[in-house]
Amino acid sequence: MYNILEQKDLDALKRAEPQRFEFKSEGGVYLNIKGLELAPIEGLDVEKINRLAKIIRGLAFAAIDGIKSGHPGGSSSKVEQLLAMIFSGVMAFDPMAPKNPGRDRVVWSAGHCTPLHHAILALIYDVIEKGGTKADKEILGFDLPVCLEKFRRCDGPSGHVESKYPLADASTGSSGHGLSCALALAMLQKTNGLDGKVFVLSGDAETEEGISYEARNTIVSMGGDNIIVSVDWNGFGIDGPITDVISTPYLNHWLGFGWNVIEVDGHNVLELAQAYKKACAGFGNGRPTAVVCHTIKGKDYGKLEGTADSHGTPAPHPEYVEIMKKLGFDIPGVEGQTADDVKVVLSKLTRDDVFYVLERMEVSKKMLKPESELAEKMKAALAGRPMADYRSIKRPAVLPPELVFKEGEPAAVRKATEAFFKWMMGQSAFFYAGSDDLAKSTLTAAAENIYGIVNAKNPLGRGFRFGIAEPNMAMMSATITQDILPGGFKAMSIFSTYGVFTSMMGNAVRMAIINNMVNPAMNGFFIMLAAHDGPETGEDGPTHQGLFWMALFDAYPGIKVYKPMDANEAVEMLFYAMAKQEPVAFSVMRPLTPVLKRGDGAYGDFTVPAAREAVNGAYVFKPFANNGKRKICLAICGGQSLANTLEILPELEKDSDVKIVAVTSPELFVELRRNNPAKAEEIFSDEDRKIVITIHNGWSGFLDPFMLPADYEKRTLEIDKFLKSGPVADVYKLAQFDPQGILEQIKKAIN
Numbered sequence: 192m193y194n195i196l197e198q199k200d201l202d203a204l205k206r207a208e209p210q211r212f213e214f215k216s217e218g219g220v221y222l223n224i225k226g227l228e229l230a231p232i233e234g235l236d237v238e239k240i241n242r243l244a245k246i247i248r249g250l251a252f253a254a255i256d257g258i259k260s261g262h263p264g265g266s267s268s269k270v271e272q273l274l275a276m277i278f279s280g281v282m283a284f285d286p287m288a289p290k291n292p293g294r295d296r297v298v299w300s301a302g303h304c305t306p307l308h309h310a311i312l313a314l315i316y317d318v319i320e321k322g323g324t325k326a327d328k329e330i331l332g333f334d335l336p337v338c339l340e341k342f343r344r345c346d347g348p349s350g351h352v353e354s355k356y357p358l359a360d361a362s363t364g365s366s367g368h369g370l371s372c373a374l375a376l377a378m379l380q381k382t383n384g385l386d387g388k389v390f391v392l393s394g395d396a397e398t399e400e401g402i403s404y405e406a407r408n409t410i411v412s413m414g415g416d417n418i419i420v421s422v423d424w425n426g427f428g429i430d431g432p433i434t435d436v437i438s439t440p441y442l443n444h445w446l447g448f449g450w451n452v453i454e455v456d457g458h459n460v461l462e463l464a465q466a467y468k469k470a471c472a473g474f475g476n477g478r479p480t481a482v483v484c485h486t487i488k489g490k491d492y493g494k495l496e497g498t499a500d501s502h503g504t505p506a507p508h509p510e511y512v513e514i515m516k517k518l519g520f521d522i523p524g525v526e527g528q529t530a531d532d533v534k535v536v537l538s539k540l541t542r543d544d545v546f547y548v549l550e551r552m553e554v555s556k557k558m559l560k561p562e563s564e565l566a567e568k569m570k571a572a573l574a575g576r577p578m579a580d581y582r583s584i585k586r587p588a589v590l591p592p593e594l595v596f597k598e599g600e601p602a603a604v605r606k607a608t609e610a611f612f613k614w615m616m617g618q619s620a621f622f623y624a625g626s627d628d629l630a631k632s633t634l635t636a637a638a639e640n641i642y643g644i645v646n647a648k649n650p651l652g653r654g655f656r657f658g659i660a661e662p663n664m665a666m667m668s669a670t671i672t673q674d675i676l677p678g679g680f681k682a683m684s685i686f687s688t689y690g691v692f693t694s695m696m697g698n699a700v701r702m703a704i705i706n707n708m709v710n711p712a713m714n715g716f717f718i719m720l721a722a723h724d725g726p727e728t729g730e731d732g733p734t735h736q737g738l739f740w741m742a743l744f745d746a747y748p749g750i751k752v753y754k755p756m757d758a759n760e761a762v763e764m765l766f767y768a769m770a771k772q773e774p775v776a777f778s779v780m781r782p783l784t785p786v787l788k789r790g791d792g793a794y795g796d797f798t799v800p801a802a803r804e805a806v807n808g809a810y811v812f813k814p815f816a817n818n819g820k821r822k823i824c825l826a827i828c829g830g831q832s833l834a835n836t837l838e839i840l841p842e843l844e845k846d847s848d849v850k851i852v853a854v855t856s857p858e859l860f861v862e863l864r865r866n867n868p869a870k871a872e873e874i875f876s877d878e879d880r881k882i883v884i885t886i887h888n889g890w891s892g893f894l895d896p897f898m899l900p901a902d903y904e905k906r907t908l909e910i911d912k913f914l915k916s917g918p919v920a921d922v923y924k925l926a927q928f929d930p931q932g933i934l935e936q937i938k939k940a941i942n
Contacts, residue, residue: 430499890911
């Protein structure tokens with residue numbers, strides 16, 4: 192018998208049963224080839240690549256000096272990694288058709304390293320032109336030559352990586368987000384029966400980021416063995432050593448997730464090339480590989496070499512001149528004449544260098560499979576599924592029965608999205624759904640279960656199991672829509688959580704809609720489902736009451752917030768969003784709310800328009816009676832708010848002539864006012880604006896487009912504070928949004 196509180200007992204136990212004190216990680220393979228004597232690789236000329244590395248650094252440093260801005264540290268430490276990746280024969284890529292659907296994808300998770308990114312493009316396309324080929328800027332998507340003297344200027348190469356460029360397949364810059372983008376691109380390949388690989392250039396400090404943790408975990412659980420991450424282990428973030436933050440052994444942050452890890456000298460081209468080739472071949476365990484590269488931050492960048500300050504600190508011009516001369520570039524050294532410096536650097540390319548780069552590019556090009564072959568492979572893998580994407584799916588003239596909800600009967604709006612997403616799975620082979628461990632509540636499981644959850648045993652699934660990892664879920668789900676498959680197909684995704692938690696996904700959604708803006712050719716359409724909108728999860732208290740979530744997404748350009756009143760409106764707005772192909776934050780409520788009755792005399796002596804009118808962003812639910820009484824216009828957002836108001840409508844009409852405008856998306860209505868002002872005026876006129884009272888069971892600013900500023904305080908019914916926990920009816924009463932509370936607030940506003 193042992194007492195583990197006594198050290199002598201622990202010592203005895205360790206002698207008797209040492210295995211009780213040992214823990215062996217399971218899953219990934221560890222291999223250290225740093226300093227190992229390695230066999231040469233056919234076609235890999237280490238001497239030439241080392242010379243090209245100096246040219247790349249010279250180009251990157253010149254670009255930084257020209258604008259006195261940029262990131263020399265990580266750019267210079269990753270040079271050999273990038274060159275080995277491109278020239279070792281592991282990457283399928285054609286510089287003259289850089290977005291060929293058969294290419295391997297590249298993600299710059301270290302999205303700030305654009306001096307390196309643009310330098311390699313400047314080198315490749317200068318060599319191509321020296322070789323006698325004229326590149327078509329319409330194909331490339333940018334002008335040639337790559338104007339490094341315009342780096343970080345509005346008319347020049349971007350400051351952070353944008354996916355419109357070759358050798359970049361995600362727009363990045365927020366630390367750690369690139370791994371989630373890589374997961375998306377990798378899963379798009381695997382879930383469609385394709386073999387494409389995804390190469391990631393990552394910094395070591397990114398490991399600190401929460402979304403990076405989430406991605407490293409799900410990459411393994413989803414079976415992302417086609418991902419190769421090149422980790423630049425230079426030891427520094429911006430503020431100092433990463434050991435200030437990561438005190439545990441660094442490799443544990445990869446091995447602990449079950450990744451394969453190959454450790455190398457990040458400035459040794461042969462070690463890097465061998466590692467990338469082995470990573471592509473795999474270890475037979477179906478796991479992704481991190482090539483962990485020991486490097487020097489700011490390599491060859493003068494006094495800043497090997498320091499955290501090299502991350503984003505340009506060298507003073509005189510020091511820059513010395514740096515360039517030490518690299519072998521006798522530049523004029525005239526400040527502001529960056530183009531001359533670039534010419535000097537590129538002039539160092541020998542005839543042999545040009546032939547070598549062209550030869551290696553030809554090797555990469557030959558790795559591409561014909562698009563027709565890939566399309567057939569995909570079709571065979573997805574046999575029995577409709578080979579159509581969301582762009583070809585239109586609203587049927589007669590809706591299928593499962594998408595029609597009986598008027599006058601109670602139905603949660605989330606039941607409409609459940610039915611729609613399940614229906615979509617039967618219409619498209621390229622529709623994906625996921626949730627943050629809330630599928631049974633947000634009701635995405637019905638869609639996910641049709642083809643099952645994506646993992647190593649079910650690579651062709653269409654459901655994603657993210658766990659409680661909202662940022663990764665949003666970044667991955669949005670990015671999977673921002674690529675084009677062989678045959679021109681594009682994916683559509685929906686990802687869901689409670690409305691109150693959507694703020695955690697804000698930055699990922701922001702990055703996705705930025706990518707849509709900078710690279711419209713890869714515009715992605717996704718739906719962020721914001722469930723349990725309003726105070727409806729009353730018993731959970733303020734932590735789960737979704738009152739203010741839409742404020743963030745209402746402010747972002749490139750995404751709109753939709754808040755249908757009932758289940759039938761939800762179906763119509765989903766079809767509309769799909770046709771519009773613009774990302775949507777889609778609100779659904781938890782409780783049973785009445786499906787609105789449409790047509791004549793449903794609620795009185797007026798006609799309620801068809802549910803399809805919801806796509807205007809607002810519609811006249813009830814017009815003025817023009818009975819001579821004092822007129823008031825109620826602009827109401829939220830199905831429960833409308834239902835509660837209808838209960839007290841007879842009381843209101845005793846003294847007032849009431850018009851009700853149902854608001855389903857203020858942003859859509861603003862768009863209607865811009866594109867069809869006559870129709871917008873019919874729905875909500877300038878005269879209505881003078882007498883309007885807005886009613887929203889949440890943030891009042893959502894209905895600002897319907898308000899006059901002078902009337903804001905008096906004519907706004909809102910929930911402007913966190914509430915308490917309790918039954919839904921009690922919470923509505925506490926917020927003065929029960930029928931009686933709404934009546935009292937309206938009377939106060941008009942008196």
